[in-house]
Amino acid sequence: MTQRTDAFPELERDLRFFPLGVDAPRQLSTAQVRQYNERGYVFPIDIFSQSEIEEIRRYFDDLLPQALEAGWNSYELTNWHKHCRGVWDIVTDSRIIDVMEDMLGETVILRHSHFFAKLPGDGMRVSWHQDASYWPLTPSKVVSAWLAIDDSDVGNGAMQVIPGSHLNAQVAFRDSAADERNVLNQTVEHPEAFGEPPVALELRAGQISLHSDWVLHGSEPNQSNRRRCGLAMRYLSKDVRAYNGWNENSIVCRGVEPSGHWADHPRPEGELIPIKDGAHDPTSVSMEPRAAD
Numbered sequence: 001m002t003q004r005t006d007a008f009p010e011l012e013r014d015l016r017f018f019p020l021g022v023d024a025p026r027q028l029s030t031a032q033v034r035q036y037n038e039r040g041y042v043f044p045i046d047i048f049s050q051s052e053i054e055e056i057r058r059y060f061d062d063l064l065p066q067a068l069e070a071g072w073n074s075y076e077l078t079n080w081h082k083h084c085r086g087v088w089d090i091v092t093d094s095r096i097i098d099v100m101e102d103m104l105g106e107t108v109i110l111r112h113s114h115f116f117a118k119l120p121g122d123g124m125r126v127s128w129h130q131d132a133s134y135w136p137l138t139p140s141k142v143v144s145a146w147l148a149i150d151d152s153d154v155g156n157g158a159m160q161v162i163p164g165s166h167l168n169a170q171v172a173f174r175d176s177a178a179d180e181r182n183v184l185n186q187t188v189e190h191p192e193a194f195g196e197p198p199v200a201l202e203l204r205a206g207q208i209s210l211h212s213d214w215v216l217h218g219s220e221p222n223q224s225n226r227r228r229c230g231l232a233m234r235y236l237s238k239d240v241r242a243y244n245g246w247n248e249n250s251i252v253c254r255g256v257e258p259s260g261h262w263a264d265h266p267r268p269e270g271e272l273i274p275i276k277d278g279a280h281d282p283t284s285v286s287m288e289p290r291a292a293d
Contacts, residue, residue: 022101116228125181129217130173131213150229156227159230
């Protein structure tokens with residue numbers, strides 16, 4: 001298949017990795033910030049207590065069947081912070097934003113939220129990819145926080161990263177083949193050529209990992225009898241700009257964004273489950289380059 005090196009050749013994007021982190025972090029250690037910049041990831045970071053994550057899990061256990069009934073699958077719950085108060089409360093939790101402030105500075109903007117619920121035996125994988133390859137954003141200053149709602153380990157398909165691969169910035173990718181059963185639609189071949197051997201980001205429920213938008217990562221199918229659900233939250237600094245409407249689903253979680261470029265969705269009044277109608281629904285957000293975000 002044809003290899004590509006830019007999903008948006010028509011756009012003027014700065015396809016470089018930018019080191020992040022404030023001079024005096026308060027939640028992360030300087031060693032953790034340094035590891036993020038040198039290796040492209042940090043884990044584990046404790047956020048929610050056992051009782052808190054059990055409450056979040058019960059919330060998702062109730063949300064998922066409603067989503068399935070409305071026509072979505074377990075990988076399509078994207079940007080539901082705009083509709084569901086419970087999701088908004090997770091992505092704006094002050095403990096997560098404190099960590100993000102150490103990476104991004106005093107203004108922290110959530111651009112995107114995405115549940116990845118890998119059901120037992122569903123056969124789906126996330127092929128090796130770089131997040132920034134999917135996103136029409138510039139400059140590339142985005143940190144993904146991945147919250148484990150269920151315990152995540154190698155047995156149920158934990159995320160894996162290629163340490164150091166973010167320093168290459170954009171690498172070549174191809175469109176995914178149907179038999180890959182990829183949740184997304186890009187595949188980087190021979191990821192081991194771009195960094196160190198893979199590291200599995202195994203997390204206990206309630207912990208988060210951080211990864212750069214340029215680090216190569218993916219996950220294998222869930223071969224266990226346990227679900228593996230996580231919530232990916234994409235945070236960025238206020239100097240990032242978006243094309244193609246990818247600034248419309250955001251929340252200004254902390255600080256100010258005086259330009260007005262980024263939307264600031266308020267806390268929803270309740271729990272609204274969008275209905276999928278068979279065509280592309282404007283409330284659905286995909287990682288796909290041509291989809292609205």
